[in-house]
Amino acid sequence: MPITSRVAQSALLAAFEGHLRHERGLSENTVRAYSGDLVHLAESLGTSEAGVDELLSAVSLADLRAWLAGMAAAGLSRTTLARRGASARSFFAWAHDTGRLETNPALRLASARAASTIPEVISTQDVLTLLETARRRCDDGDAMHLRDWTAAELLYATGMRVGELVGVDVSDVDLRERLVRVMGKGGKERMVPFGEPAAKAVVEWLERGRPEFVTETTGEALLVGRRGSRADQRQVRESIHRLCRLAGVPDIAPHGLRHTAATHLLDGGSDLRSVQEVLGHASLTTTQRYTHVSADRLRSAYQLAHPRA
Known part of the structure; x- marks a missing residue:
């Protein structure tokens, strides 16, 4: 079954999305972006059978660093890299704080800062x-x-x-x-x-x-x-x-x-x-x-x- 289908049915992801919406008050756009980032992480690790749920036992700090490095090498923008790093840190911190994970593999994960661009304006x-x-x-x-x-x-x-x-x-x-x-x-x-x-x-x-x-x-x-x-x-x-x-x-x-x-x-x-x-x-x-x-x-x-x- 495609990972996106499994993610849609994941109780773990649903619980994390609920945390983002109701405890952190994030917008629907941000919630969707964070969920999509976790799907991407799961796919990059080949956990197509277990999906996001498998991330709790399959991911190490080295995996997360390799994930970000691979995207950087592929030319993804600093803004996207920064958000995906934030998604991973938020997910694993939440999993650790709620007792779903003994240790947080993203605790020392650093990512690029979003590019500081001058806003577009007209006269x-x-x-x-x-x-x-x-x-x-x-x-x-x-x-x-x-x-x-x-x-x-x-x-x-x-x-x-x-x-x-x-x-x-x-x-x-x-x-x-x-x-x-x-x-x-x-x-x-x-x-x-x-x-x-x-x-x-x-x-x-x-x-x-x-x-x-x-x-x-x-x-x-x-x-x-x-x-x-x-x-x-x-x-x-x-x-x-x-x-x-x-x-x-x-x-x-x-x-x-x-x-x-x-x-x-x-x-x-x-x-x-x-x-x-x-x-x-x-x-x-x-x-x-x-x-x-x-x-x-x-x-x-x-x-x-x-x-x-």
């Missing part, structure tokens, strides 16, 4: 062009375009992750105070402000767009699809890419709008700690990536303008 003018295009598109009579405008405005105004945006309910939005309640990674809740343009888009969507698609099963979802169910991440991503093409601006994903919002906040004088709170970063180190973008722009402007640059 203020490009964002304004994108949002104005989204607004004007709403005049064509398709109420769903009001949703796309609202999504674009909120993504840029708040710096939310697209997964956070589609999880927002109508009751989470305070239009009077212009605040939105966001449920972030690890189930952490935060309140994020937004401006008048985003508020206008939300009002238009709630009054003229959303009622056209609401059904008995819609519930409280702020953003919905044509059939009345809660909008998913794919729908929002596609709408942002489509708007970029229509606006004639550099193509950017919803996460790029998050990066752009953070960079523009820093460029505008916001302090790093405030931007961390807006984005919901657990560590200030993550937020500090955006200072590199601002520094690059400052250096470029200096070289163009200063006589002695």
Whole structure:
């Protein structure tokens, strides 16, 4: 039987996934990634008959190091290597802590740090062009375009992750105070402000767009699809890419709008700690990536303008 089939039926993997979801509060995407990494580890060791369960007795530190080294030699990115190392460490630490394993073979396992990349951003003018295009598109009579405008405005105004945006309910939005309640990674809740343009888009969507698609099963979802169910991440991503093409601006994903919002906040004088709170970063180190973008722009402007640059 293929290992993926056995893994799907593995009580051990199911228990580990439950730990990741309910005790560590990790997202479904992360849970799936960690599970897939364990499948890959099992396959690399040839434990096709016992699958992940066999890892408790079959794996040594040397095996884990060889697994990571083999992937590095194959040219996998540092980000993937770092995550797979983290998956193995988390799994064996959990197995040891819960008494399923006497010793933890991953205790001294080191892996590459994820590559520190400068986030993709677009200029203020490009964002304004994108949002104005989204607004004007709403005049064509398709109420769903009001949703796309609202999504674009909120993504840029708040710096939310697209997964956070589609999880927002109508009751989470305070239009009077212009605040939105966001449920972030690890189930952490935060309140994020937004401006008048985003508020206008939300009002238009709630009054003229959303009622056209609401059904008995819609519930409280702020953003919905044509059939009345809660909008998913794919729908929002596609709408942002489509708007970029229509606006004639550099193509950017919803996460790029998050990066752009953070960079523009820093460029505008916001302090790093405030931007961390807006984005919901657990560590200030993550937020500090955006200072590199601002520094690059400052250096470029200096070289163009200063006589002695």
